Amino acid sequence: SGVAVHPSDERYKHLLGKHVRHPFTKRLLPIFGDDTVEKDFGTGAVKITPAHDFNDFKRGKEHNLEFINILNDDGTMNSNAGPFEGQKRFDVRYTVITELEKLGLFVGKANNKMVIPLCSKSKDVIEPVLKPQWWMSMKPLAEPALNAVTDGTIKIKPETAERQYRRWMENIDDWCLSRQLWWGHQVPAFYVKMQDGPDFDTDADHWVCAPDEAQAREKAQKKFPGKEFTLERDPDCLDTWFSSGLWPFSTLGWPNKTNDLEKLYPTSVLETGWDILFFWVARMIMFGLKMTGKVPFTEVYCHSLIRDSEGRKMSKSLGNVIDPVDIMDGIALEGLTDKLKVGNLAAKEIERAAKWQKQAFPDGIDECGADALRFSLINYTTGGGDINFDVKVMRSYRNFCNKIYQATKFVLGNLPQNYTPPAKGGKSGNESLPERWILHKLTHAAKRVNEALAEREFSQATQATHQYWLYELCDVYIENSKAIIRDGSESEKKSALDTLYTALDDALRMMHPFMPFLTEELWQRLPRRPGDNTKSIVVAAYPQYDQSMDDPKSEHDYEIILGCSKGVRSLIQECSIKEDGKAFVQPLNEDAYRTASAEQPAIKILSGKYLSELTVLEPSQGPPAGCVVYPVSADVAVFLQLPGSVDAQKEIEKMKPKMTKAADAVKQQQTVLGSLSQQVSEEVRKKEELHLKDLQSEQRMYEESLARFEQMKLQ
Template sequence: MGHALGNSLQDLMIRYNRQKGKTTLWLPGCDHAGIATQSVVEKALWKKKQQTRHDLGRTQFVKLVQEWKEDYHQKINNAIRKMGGSLDWSREAFTMDEHFSAAVSDVFVRFHEEGIIYRANRLVNWDSTLTTALSNVEVDSKELSGRTLLDVPGYDRKVEFGVIVHFKYPIENSEETIEVATTRIETMLGDSGIAVHPEDPRYTHLLGKFAVHPFIEGRRLPIVADTYVDREFGTGAVKLTPAHDPNDFKLGMTHKLEFINVLTDDGLINENGGAYQGQKRFDVRYTIQDDLKKLGLYVDKKDNPMTVPLSERTKDVVEPLMKPQWWVKMADLTEPAVKAVQTGQIKIKPESAEKHYLQWMANINDWCISRQLWWGHQCPVYRIHFEGEEESPDTNDRWFAGRTEEEALAKAKKAWPDKKFKLVRDEDVLDTWFSSGLWPFATLGWPKDTPDMSRLFPTSVLETGWDIIPFWVARMIFLGIKLTGQVPFSEVFCHSLIRDSDGRKMSKSLGNVVDPLDVIRGIELQALHDKLLTGNLAPVEVKKATSYQKTAFPQGIPECGADALRFALIAYTTGGGDINFEVKVIHLYRRFCNKIWNACKYVLGKLDTVKDFVPAKQPALTGNESLSELWILRKMNNAAKEITEALEQRDFMHSANHVYAYWYFQLCDVFIENSKALIQEGSEAQVNSALQTLYTVLEAALVLSHPFLPFITEELWQRLPRRSGDETKSIIVAKYPEWDPQFENPEAEAAYDIVLGCSKGVRSLVAEYAAKDEAKIFIQAYDAASHKTVSEQKSSIRSLSGKGTMEIEILSPKDTRPTGCVAFPVSSAVSVFIYVKDRVDFDEEIAKATKKLEKTRAAVQKQHKLIHDPVYLEKAAVATQNVEKQKLADLETEANGLETTLEQFRQLKLE
């Protein structure tokens, strides 16, 4: 559903700007999503055949991934088309197609030659399930307040986290011990030293001595002094595992400690773990504690608040692991990328997204770009192996980058002219975001100097989710500036994340993802349940997801259509908090689409009643317009201005609200209703004027709405007769309406607002006092201008007041207030009255109104308390808060009206 939101907003912008006459390009395509795709395919392979990728081999596995990609790719494209995406499909790109792959290799080689890409053996985030390194932004953090049991892939039982284990190391040639503590007891197998503060009197006598490892024969742990150690924390002695902890890594470098890796790539203990070799790391977590107890070296275990790093894709616990990898130096790349945003070359909206970008860039580390996967761009770099050499060192001088193997070979021969050797290509692939970061310009032909690069780069707007600012947005900016000398785009708009109706992030692993096609076409509850079984969810997760579906969609999902889904998603977009997905909101907009259809059906029907009706060549005033026509034409003008301004400011929610208000509250509820009387009772000139105005305001409504509702507007626009000389073939290129000064008539608008206020007052009074058939209505104006308006518009007031028969009498400013009536104040200039004296029991009405007022006041207090609750303000989405504020305003209005009614009844009782 997040993709549906992004596609809806992107298509809204592209259609709007296309209709404004601008050169537009929305280029379709996708990246290869290395980790995500390989993870999904591996899970499916195991679920269906109980095989791993290694059972297939690299070639067959990549072929399987390619087949999965093609199938899924078609589904994605089909969904985009069903949503109305108006992309240039002839330009569709994929990050692993031939041209794009060549661009990726070109960047790697350039950066390697400049020293921006380098080889280093250092700690990386290691996913033992996928057996690959991860970047920091691919790691989630799970906060724990204390002891917690977590599910870990590959383990039948839950694993304990959120505790710190205290144990003792024996001092060499002594009866003394030194106590240390750790939250990852299994890594003590890789300990190679102990650090204490140089001024800590408890340990100064131990400096220079050694502790003895209880499980690894012959391993001695030097006790070193370092001011990094906090004497007040724990025991003041810190066990050092340089190969498995970032802080220990630095201390290990400082004190020249041994770096001992104790984990295999798939999370087992390796040969450095002594007797524990071959066992799972978290099984060893428990075994070591038992063995320490047997030796008398175990002290205790306590709750310990901590953060557990989890792989975003596999949910495995990420391990810091020493691995030689390819890295990108970020220092020189980030400075111009930060400056571009700070100086306004690139505007990031909303402001919170810009802050997120700048904060991340300020704390950025060098970027690990190699991945131990099979799906992706294989690193275009070759390692030299000299003849007779048993093992080639993994150092920078042994690696040669080349766009082709021949290029790498030429570099190697130049570096080692007198050596015999062979080159072996690195098996690792590049981080997906390394290639995705080239998207704005590689898709236009870069590194070649193509016409598209000259004409279409830099691009205008990037629309995306704020959650991938570090993954994608930042990388496109710094790579774009470095490689092209220009910013890749001038604006970034970040939409909110879509959550389920319970406020949880939509995730395939939770089974709460809603397929946009299911909303468009509708789906029964059982079919939703069945779809859960086709994925890779574990049985326990299927059960949870099924339960959620029963609560969220008890009757399944009704057919809503693409237009309603698009409109709802656009109307949801505030640029603020995240969005809680509600099917009932989308269904509301399906009814809105029905309203549009019926309105057009009515107008087209009326146009057909006039033989050879021809719309005017241009929308223009003729002087024959009635007051209601002048009113709707100004509303049309205002709508064009307000929608345009909202779209230009990326205020998508209000742009949708303006579209909705123009159709629903102005065109349908008011003018179309009023036009019925004009057409039935007017002269030939009045009827023709009314029809021309109907055509103009309907045409404008369809064209204004097209970027939001492409399907229904195209269908209905095609049914409209064309203006003379208009050869536009499709609404997609119809000129977007603009504000026109000829339709500005605030006096007419104000006058007709009085008419609308009177009709509202009549409907309200008639409904309240059940007098629909024989109601006697008085309208009194208190100034000459208002009296003239209501007198001339009496038939319009009656038409807009409902279908019932009623008597309406217009009173002048000189007339006295009618007796025996309840009033509805329209404004300071006009009031509507209904005669009730012989029709109601005043005592009964006073009692009813009093009871209702008490209930409404209680509701006001409850609503006021809700919208000022600090917890609610922190957690509720902005859109939800706005709805609740409106509820409070409506309740307060209702309470004020009831107070007025009570006062009127008390006065009537005395008459």
């Protein structure tokens, strides 16, 4: 119903405000200026059809154009199409060109790329058509719903989702409620058709809204007293999200004041996907406040959406939809391909999907179990974004489940048949350093997990449990306890087993929300503490932070043990020692000497099978000649005796880059310390100073070791 040109286009400036006559319908079409027109595209003059294009609709609204519909519901032209009335929508496109050629008005045609909207089901071309619709004014509803979030009545997690919610509600548009569908809640609107008057179904005065026809008739009689009329209910349905928005209270008997509504509304937490935060969550909040005066829930947690390993949305036609059951139970490649054939995919789509499956899962999908899948998905959950899900990652979590099983098996296998755990967990006061250390790590893991769960940072909770289980309980403490259980006194064995029990019992309960099946199965095999009749881990007390187990000194002292064993393993690997490794621990102060001496067996067992001899030197002692060094910290260093004759020059060349790197690190840390402002807390400053001290010790150890190799060259 108009022709748009750019207002600065010199070719058409003189035509602005004038009209052109349609060659077939003879209607006058206004010529108007619009900044969105691309002057260099085509002729620079664009026909605007507001009734049949979304972009043109906006232009038509802005320039007050006439909205003319030329399509019938069956896709044929109506009377507004003039001589083309009755023709099919695709046929008329060719007819128009033919008729323009007959009139001598056809200039030419050119191919241009464009986006054609297609129906997701039929794949047919969609033709936008104007239809009378029901709309809801949203701003009056949005304001209280926005306030409920800004004042903290409702908390939305993660923060990115809350910001998105606020942005939507602050810029909300009116809502088109009606849908031309066969299913759903029918619009409760009735058209009052007067027997002695004009018939305009777009006249709002002739519509009444009511739950049923009887109540609609009562309203119509009051509105048109003494008039003869008939009622016709609008055949349209309400938007699905309108019906869904009523769910929190409509399912509880509303609008009646039922016991369920009184007791169960509002609820506490809603967990949903961030992609329907506006479509569903916002509507529930708005409707809940409007219809009941209460928010429907007090917290919304938006989980992540799962995509494939390449970040693509899962689609049947792409073949990248992963069935969770296939991950839990495992499936061969042939089974995956067979699933594609059960459905309505076209042959080409099946071929493309099968090709992707063969590339992604050449050996099928290994059986991983429900717990590994659950733990993996929770661990992926960071900030409510999308998850690029890689089945290969599942294998590591399946192995982690096996690690938990093996750790439990080890503990149960070492508990005496008549073993009774202490009445309470925690410290007895007789624990060794490794025991105090693992209990310290346990209580801090419980603290981190509880804090993460409270903040809905689920991936942090899984990371804390994973860290404790794998790197502290299994890799360190269980390995450390083997020597005590084998060679310790009866009292040492009893203390070690009691600590093992506590460390495992709490670890299983801590892991239970993330791996319910495995932890229940294993926990049922643990002996119970006296007086504990808990039937299931589901109802067992969840581990909490226990200050009596918090022991920073044990962590500091045991870090010496771990640092020494790590240093020895590193040197053994670097020097390719395969047997009879001989190492020395060099404490640099008396406290470190006492700790290393007392825990020499622990250092040795944690250093690996290639170490046969470990000596703890006194602080005043130096290592023997022919040793390479690994600086652990400002408290301790370790040395490894090189076997056979030593090429001093070769060791010097290997050590020089390490010494240079250490010197650079010292300079960098000195710069960091010098740049700290006066406002920095004493805790932060002390931490940075200790780090500098460690780096300086590392540099000094390399310098001394280098000097010893230089001395060897002179001998």
